[in-house]
Amino acid sequence: MRHRAMCAAVDFERLGELEKIVSHRQFAPGQLIFEESDPADYVFNVSNGDVRLYKLLADGRRQITGFLRPGDFLGLVKQEAYAYGAEAIDAVELCCMRIVDLERLLRELPAVRDRLLDMSRDELAAAQEQMLLLGRKSAREKVLSFLLMRARNEHDLDGGEAVTLDLPMSRSDIADYLGLTIETVSRTFTSLKEEGLIDLPSAQHVVLPDIDAAEAAASAD
Numbered sequence: 001m002r003h004r005a006m007c008a009a010v011d012f013e014r015l016g017e018l019e020k021i022v023s024h025r026q027f028a029p030g031q032l033i034f035e036e037s038d039p040a041d042y043v044f045n046v047s048n049g050d051v052r053l054y055k056l057l058a059d060g061r062r063q064i065t066g067f068l069r070p071g072d073f074l075g076l077v078k079q080e081a082y083a084y085g086a087e088a089i090d091a092v093e094l095c096c097m098r099i100v101d102l103e104r105l106l107r108e109l110p111a112v113r114d115r116l117l118d119m120s121r122d123e124l125a126a127a128q129e130q131m132l133l134l135g136r137k138s139a140r141e142k143v144l145s146f147l148l149m150r151a152r153n154e155h156d157l158d159g160g161e162a163v164t165l166d167l168p169m170s171r172s173d174i175a176d177y178l179g180l181t182i183e184t185v186s187r188t189f190t191s192l193k194e195e196g197l198i199d200l201p202s203a204q205h206v207v208l209p210d211i212d213a214a215e216a217a218a219s220a221d
Helices: 012-020 098-110 108-132 140-152 171-178 184-193 213-219
Strands: 023-027 032-034 042-048 051-056 061-066 085-088 091-100 165-167 199-202 205-208
Touching: 012 085, 012 165, 032 042, 042 098, 091 098, 091 205, 140 165, 140 171, 140 184, 171 184
Parallel strands: none
Antiparallel strands: 023 091, 032 085, 042 091, 051 061, 051 085, 165 205, 199 205
16 A cells, blocks of 8 residues: 555655654544535545545535545645545544645655645546546446446456455445436446346455456446
């Protein structure tokens, strides 16, 4: 996981400097990390576990906007308040750093600044991917594209090899993220299993037996 985290940009000789300004926090499944509009005093790096991000809509409903895994950042905002809320999906451990300390670190360690820039580009790419998922894709394409996106984040894909994915989020969370109903997501998972495009060894795990076949099916409709 270290290659995906900010520490990957810091020489081992200087990791001690980073540890001096970093604290660690643990969150139970379902526990709130911060709410949208809370003061943005800290930036967080996911050490363990999975996090859901969400926005509150004007009518009070919640729209899930993303899922984070170990190595990902949250709280990187220019505003004085967080632009979204964050909750722990499962048991989560975060490295926490005050924004003022991070700004000083960026001035002193250009490699860290460059690493955060790379992560910001990844975050933008993920946002664009979600816009595509919520666009003209069918439910079948949306679910397959979501699984393939998870596969690319978790594995170095190589042709048609089978890949096992961890899905700690609920089907309801997936439906919310994809702009579908939970019934549609459940039916789509069942249909994809019947077609042999996925296997479901448990509610939290999905197997893609053939990545090439899944990618072809994700754009076939």
